[in-house]
Amino acid sequence: MKILILSCNTGEGHNSCARAISEELERKGDWGYIADGLAFLSTGTSKFVSGWHTRLYRYFPRLYGKGYEYAEKHPMNIKKHTAAYRMIRRGAKRLRKVIKAGGYDGVICTHLFPAMMVTGLVKKGTVTIPACFVATDYTASPGCEKVGLPTITPHPDLTGEFQAVGIPAENILAYGIPVRSMFTEKTDKAEAKRKAGLDPERLHMVIMGGSMGCGPMEDVLAEIAAGMPENIELTVICGTNKQTAEKLRRRHGENPRVHIRGYVKDMSLMLDSADLYLTKAGGISTTEAAIKGVPLVLADAVGGCESRNLEFFVEHGAAVTAKTEELGRLCVSLLEDRRKLDAMAQAIERLRMEDAAEKICDYMRQRVGK
Template sequence: MKVLILTCNTGEGHNSAAAAISQEMNRQQISCDTADALSFISERLSKIVCACHKHVYRHIPQAFRAGYGYSEKHEALFSDHSVIYRALASGTDNLRDFVEAGEYDLLICVHVFSALMASELQRRCELPVKTMFISTDYTCSPSMAESQMDLYCIGHRDLAQEYAENGVDPARLYASGIPVRREFTQPQDRSGARQALELPADGKSLLIMGGSMGAGPVEELTLKLLEQRPEDCDLTVICGNNGRLFEKMNNLEVRGLRVLSFTRQIPLLMAASDLFITKPGGLSISEAAACHLPLLCMDVVGGCELRNLDFFKARDWADSRPDTAELTRTAISWLTDPDILAQKKQQLERDFKVSASERIVSAAKELTAGRLSTLAEIQQLRLAEEH
């Protein structure tokens, strides 16, 4: 089996999901490559889309919120006659050439754009390849009805009805969970992580992050927490790719404050922490849940992230507050009450036990072997055991 993962550079979450699947494929000695789907249209377009997405997300979040709401209410936005769909379809010939040259057996799409491109590829060319969509949010993305994938791996079994209502064949749904890297599903123990990061063995640690783009009121929240935190609490603030935020935060000379830009040490930082405050991106909260790290969320851009937040709150996997003052009060309350943190951690330990990446790779094997019925039987047995 040879696999091509098609990602999209609109936020780091899709690339993180691709990396998690690729890691598990490599661990199981399956040949796997990753490519930016939009680059098959043009490298320049891919860079423009990425830059625009980053600017809107960070500086005009209300526009993202409004745009997502509009796309949910106007299905024709992604229909095969729409400007967006035609633009995506323009990369079909280049994608076909790449797939044929690479002799791939399976295309895995971790973004709705790449799913639409792969669907158009199969409509036109009917290549001897299978296709999978991997959801990176706890909701059904707008335009799913326009895609035609062989299998849809979704974040949770409770989302199946939503996908079906949005035009996806229930027989093609597989409740895999959202894939995260093994460093999150098998994290280092807390004491070892704290030692590796040169943090005190005792005391509490609070981790704050606004996603890969450093979005949201990170600076305001950090300043409030520094004023009110317990004496034995240290703070780590991750600014992601937001250079301006990093420069401002890094100028603060405060005991017990660590400021980082984009870092690959997230699994270690999560393992060392007692509480995580973040925006509810699908990958960020899935990584924290896999680490069994209690979560407080700030609603920054709405849209799919608000759906993620609602899904997690409904299952007591996370909580949120409407502003930085309330977030600060709640964070301090949790950090000074070991019973609350223990309860939150135990809930995540009960509900996040299995690697979604392993489930996805198993599903990929069954799909390429033409055993979808076996996959359905496996899922039914697992769901019965979980109930």
């Protein structure tokens, strides 16, 4: 089975989801090729959109969130004869040619934009192979109503929300969000701490702002480090935000219990070593925590779909949140309250949707007939 996986470079989450699916296809002897959905418009368009997405997300998160709120209240309506419509139409034609020339058996979309392009091609009958869309946030994001493909949702509790935007019940498959295979491997917590160079007798808190290093890490770290109990170690992961990493190293480099990291490849081991995880509420980050059973403190750093993810995990008792200036105190109080931590760990384990990538690939295999 040969599958085209369409992602986008607007954040690492969509690509991570795509790689998880590709890994599973290869594990079963199939083949998955990952392509940038925006590049079918043009390479320049992809770089422009992805670049500005990163800038807004990292430096102007509230503006990013306001844009999302506007999109929620004003459904997308790209009219014919506009420049945007012509650009998307050209992109869809290029995509159709790639699908046919590549001899693909199916298409999986991990981002709304390529999912909408594929929907248009399927409706016109110019693409007849099976296709589906994988939602990577715990909400029906603006634009979901434009997707006419079978939709993989993060959790059964969200079925009603996806139906409310017009997706038929028969098109909703609550398989979960795919994560890389490394996250299904479990290392004993004490051993994970030793492998990470940590004291297994101390509690370990991981602070992360996502792949682009966003969020109130600097303020929270300063507050915790100022009066951090002796039995706590912190690892701060800055992702690709090198500027923040250097700034934090200058401020906290002399503290032996504060570890500043850049981009971390083995996040599986890092989460296995964690007693508490402070992060922004990205769909992939929260799903990885759920797979690992790590209690969450979620920072509402960006807004938009991440606010919806935050609400989902808080409502299910798997996470807590607070204002930025209160996050540090909240984290310390949780680390000193084993009963609360255990209750949150049990709650997040109940949200765990295992084998999402395998279920998606099995579904496509069934539809393809191979």
